[in-house]
Amino acid sequence: MTEATERFFESLPARAPKVLVSPVSGTLQIHLTQDTRTVHWLAHLRPGAIEVSRNRGPADAIWYTSEELFDRLVTGRAQAISSVLRNESSFSGDVVLFLLFRRFFPDPPGARDPREAARAQLGRLR
Template sequence: MPTATDQFFAALAHRGEEPLLRRNSGIIRFEIGSKGKVQRWFVGVDHGRLTVSKRHQKADCAVLADTDVFENIITGTDNAFAAMLRGALEADGDLELLQLFQRVFHGPVQSTHPAVTDHA
């Protein structure tokens, strides 16, 4: 059964283009796993066009995270930079690229509490 991480990278590969990253280019290597089992994905950003590969290539930014930490990030429960500051995620290289890439992660979980819209 595919993990949330597998599903994230598969969906990213099918996305093809991310308008929020049109001004950015680079390759991010994600090393995700735990207990000696690490999977690697290489995500290319070419002026908004996204590619995903498992084929080794030179990366501008490298990210290393435990599976649980990464899945919290991709589901919007956690933030990559907050996780990095806590030491739960390691990143090296072009951190600006990672910061910009956060735009493709889900946003924080929205409250189910109804908003009050009547200002009268």
């Protein structure tokens, strides 16, 4: 597993209060595969908090992806929903947990909030 992925999971509890603002709760099991080995992460999500461990356990949803793709996700070089739509990863269970968890991933390098771009454009027109 890459250092970026390790740092990503370590950062989740501190970032959760800003990311997990909805009333959704549940457990997401993440399976990261590399060749014939699989690394497991278990994330218990609740409003304003997340607990992450390297355990396996009962989960409301399971996400299967490669370590290489996950590394691209945590560095903003790939998008979670696009990876599922392209069959690069798969998901089963409560889709709301997947949609909530993906909010932890960074935006692509150079991405801007469209509202900021519109405000900048409006400022130039005045």
